[in-house]
Amino acid sequence: xxxxxxxxxxxxxxxxxxxxxxxxxxxxxxxxxxxxxxxxxxxxxxxxxxxxxxxxxxxxxxxxxxxxxxxxxxxxxxxxxxxxxxxxxxxxxxxxxxxxxxxxxxxxxxxx
Amino acid sequence: xxxxxxxxxxxxxxxxxxxxxxxxxxxxxxxxxxxxxxxxxxxxxxxxxxxxxxxxxxxxxxxxxxxxxxxxxxxxxxxxxxxxxxxxxxxxxxxxxxxxxxxxxxxxxxxx
Numbered sequence: 678x679x680x681x682x683x684x685x686x687x688x689x690x691x692x693x694x695x696x697x698x699x700x701x702x703x704x705x706x707x708x709x710x711x712x713x714x715x716x717x718x719x720x721x722x723x724x725x726x727x728x729x730x731x732x733x734x735x736x737x738x739x740x741x742x743x744x745x746x747x748x749x750x751x752x753x754x755x756x757x758x759x760x761x762x763x764x765x766x767x768x769x770x771x772x773x774x775x776x777x778x779x780x781x782x783x784x785x786x787x788x789x
Numbered sequence: 790x791x792x793x794x795x796x797x798x799x800x801x802x803x804x805x806x807x808x809x810x811x812x813x814x815x816x817x818x819x820x821x822x823x824x825x826x827x828x829x830x831x832x833x834x835x836x837x838x839x840x841x842x843x844x845x846x847x848x849x850x851x852x853x854x855x856x857x858x859x860x861x862x863x864x865x866x867x868x869x870x871x872x873x874x875x876x877x878x879x880x881x882x883x884x885x886x887x888x889x890x891x892x893x894x895x896x897x898x899x900x901x
Contacts, residue, residue, distance in 0.1 A: 710888060719793075719877055719891035720832070733886050767831060769889070776820045776881055778889065780832045 681770050683781035690788050695756045698786070700768035702749035703779045707772060708732070709751040711743060714765040714783075726751055727773050758788045791816055791885055795878055795892035802868050803900055810863040810895045812878035819882030821861045822889065823852050826875045835863075835876075868899045 682701040690696050702709055708727045712720035722735035726745035740756040749770070755762055765785050769778040792815040802808050812821070820839055824832040836845045838854035838861060845852050849872065851864045861878055879891040 719893050720889070722888040722890070725888060733888055735888070774887060776837065778834070783831045785829070
């Protein structure tokens with residue numbers, strides 16, 4: 678059984694740039710959710726993808742967008758980066774509605 | 790409003806002592822989760838609680854759920870230094886839009 682893999686592990690971007698983060702899904706899981714965790718805070722839900730469609734979204738602006746691919750892997754794209762986007766980005770895969778979440782190791786994004 | 794509140798937010802305790810972390814949530818949930826996070830790392834699943842009165846134990850940690858009071862507790866018995874970490878509770882379910890809603894976390898420091 679494979680776990681959830683995220684890439685890259687760390688990256689540094691300049692304000693205004695765009696970034697793409699990637700996440701594989703655990704075998705047998707058809708849903709991927711993305712969370713943003715700012716320093717010292719709990720993770721905040723960004724959005725969830727199921728069957729390649731967005732299936733719920735948190736309170737994040739449209740410059741946060743995503744994709745899910747036929748193999749259930751996913752991308753998170755953030756445009757026009759702001760300093761406040763600096764955070765740990767976590768993805769979690771799960772079977773839809775089953776409540777069995779497997780988290781990846783995260784991507785630490787620093788915006789300077 | 791969907792809220793998950795943890796207290797205390799910071800807990801400093803001596804090795805060998807017992808203590809409890811509390812987690813209150815605002816709306817009926819399907820599941821209650823406890824996670825551990827070490828600095829700079831991802832989330833490690835500790836417990837998933839499904840029903841009223843559920844109790845789970847692993848080592849020095851025991852979690853319980855009272856769905857009527859919308860309260861979960863994480864009890865630490867005879868703390869050891871290795872338990873030092875941040876602990877999050879989270880809930881999900883239809884009322885929460887099938888996403889995890891996290892508390893702010895409890896930073897636990899166990900002093901030798």
